[in-house]
Amino acid sequence: MSPEQRNEDPGISYVTxxxxxxxxxxxxxxxxxxxxxxxxxxxxxxxxxxVVRLDVxxxxxxxxxxxxxTDRRHALGQRTLDRLNAQTPAGDLDL
Amino acid sequence: xxxxxxxxxxxxxxxxxxxxxxxxxxxxFLDVGQGDxxxxxxxxxQSLLYDGGRSEKRMTELLTQYGVRSLAVVAASHGDADxxxxxxxxxxxxxxxxFLNNGIAATTQxxxxxxxAVKTAGTQGLLASDRVINLGSVKVTVxxxxxxxxxxxxxxxxxxxxxxxxxxxxxxxxxxETAETQGWLKTYPASKLGxxxxxxxxxxxxxxxxxxxxxxxxxxxxxxxxxxxNNYGHPTSEALALYxxxxxxxxxxxxxxxxxxxxxxxxxxxxxxxxxxxTTPQTRPAAPVPRAPTRVPALPPSSVTYPNCAAVRAAGKAxxxxxxxxxxxxxxxxxxxxxxx
Numbered sequence: 001m002s003p004e005q006r007n008e009d010p011g012i013s014y015v016t017x018x019x020x021x022x023x024x025x026x027x028x029x030x031x032x033x034x035x036x037x038x039x040x041x042x043x044x045x046x047x048x049x050x051v052v053r054l055d056v057x058x059x060x061x062x063x064x065x066x067x068x069x070t071d072r073r074h075a076l077g078q079r080t081l082d083r084l085n086a087q088t089p090a091g092d093l094d095l
Numbered sequence: 096x097x098x099x100x101x102x103x104x105x106x107x108x109x110x111x112x113x114x115x116x117x118x119x120x121x122x123x124f125l126d127v128g129q130g131d132x133x134x135x136x137x138x139x140x141q142s143l144l145y146d147g148g149r150s151e152k153r154m155t156e157l158l159t160q161y162g163v164r165s166l167a168v169v170a171a172s173h174g175d176a177d178x179x180x181x182x183x184x185x186x187x188x189x190x191x192x193x194f195l196n197n198g199i200a201a202t203t204q205x206x207x208x209x210x211x212a213v214k215t216a217g218t219q220g221l222l223a224s225d226r227v228i229n230l231g232s233v234k235v236t237v238x239x240x241x242x243x244x245x246x247x248x249x250x251x252x253x254x255x256x257x258x259x260x261x262x263x264x265x266x267x268x269x270x271x272e273t274a275e276t277q278g279w280l281k282t283y284p285a286s287k288l289g290x291x292x293x294x295x296x297x298x299x300x301x302x303x304x305x306x307x308x309x310x311x312x313x314x315x316x317x318x319x320x321x322x323x324x325n326n327y328g329h330p331t332s333e334a335l336a337l338y339x340x341x342x343x344x345x346x347x348x349x350x351x352x353x354x355x356x357x358x359x360x361x362x363x364x365x366x367x368x369x370x371x372x373x374t375t376p377q378t379r380p381a382a383p384v385p386r387a388p389t390r391v392p393a394l395p396p397s398s399v400t401y402p403n404c405a406a407v408r409a410a411g412k413a414x415x416x417x418x419x420x421x422x423x424x425x426x427x428x429x430x431x432x433x434x435x436x
Contacts, residue, residue: 016202016204018175018176018177018201018203018205019175019176019177019249019250021301021326021327022302022327022328024326024327026175026176026177028176028203028204028205032204032205032208034149034176034177034205036325036327047247048247048248048249049201049247049249050202051202070202073202074200076207077200077201077202077206077207078199078200080200080207080210080211080214081196081198081200081210081220082198083214083220084194084210084214084218084220085198085220085221085222086220087219087220088219088220088221088222089221091226092226092227092228092229093193093226093227093228093229095141095167095168095192095228095230095231
């Protein structure tokens, strides 16, 4: 591969598995939109919520679940949600 | 006469419409494509949006179309993008008082954007628990996920809502699956779960949603399926057969458009839909199927675009491999990852 071609590769990016529907997976792309991919095109054992790392080099695509990034995002999201819910009022609500 | 015309316009689902009518509860099962979104407006004007579909743009259009002026509560049945994306503009625009949720964060950017919007709006998070939200004179009972649901599964932790106004009852239970509905059957007496006048189909009519035991308890008179073009086979023939077996009339947002229920004091109700209500789903043509999924995963768009293969060749870039700048599926007719071969 030439240096020029190497520079044109998008390199590493991440998609998130939003849902698994039978043989399909709904993934969130880096731009925040969702797209359906065949579940078989994702790493074996992938689960909902997993962050998948894509490494594109010279036209070859390598995918693997990034457990560290998955855990990081989950922990961050959970902390945010917990803070939002921390002052949840008790009892019935009249609006 | 003028008053009657106004009433007719409001009940028909026209553009005027989310203005509260004295004494009338309005529930709209919004046509958001493949996803769920239900807008509930009390006779006194308070509104609750249960799920928001998968498109910010679509929800923004619908909120404008139906003349929504305020939202008291937004509720996420669970964290999947086809349920929460449209809640983002709803929160940004109306700064609701409460954000009802299941307490389990999703890892998507979409969910993060939603919680950021909630925080920025000063909206109070409301962790689902056994409680009643009195939306004016409408009683909304929260059905939190029953005990024992695995926290890693969003569907199994869907938050349900039971809406009651006079004798009228509507039920919505997100994308819950059999384990969750079994839990609810153990948690609540049968008299609480049914009979239901208008019921939102579980999980867009998926195979893993509604079950015979659950529907025997719910006893729905009408089922509304929030569904659009999809690659998952929703609604499934199994779900449609189930709804038919319990004698329910079936409405589908892909065929009928937004389905509107208006409920009079006492509970007498009427269903109408943008594209008509004469649905016989088992014999209707299937919803249009979107393009087949790509053979290889799509990649983030690059900054380089080519209108056609002639332009690619002129640039000396043919063939373009997936991942290279300018590659797009529309230039790769056989989907093998090599465009303009």
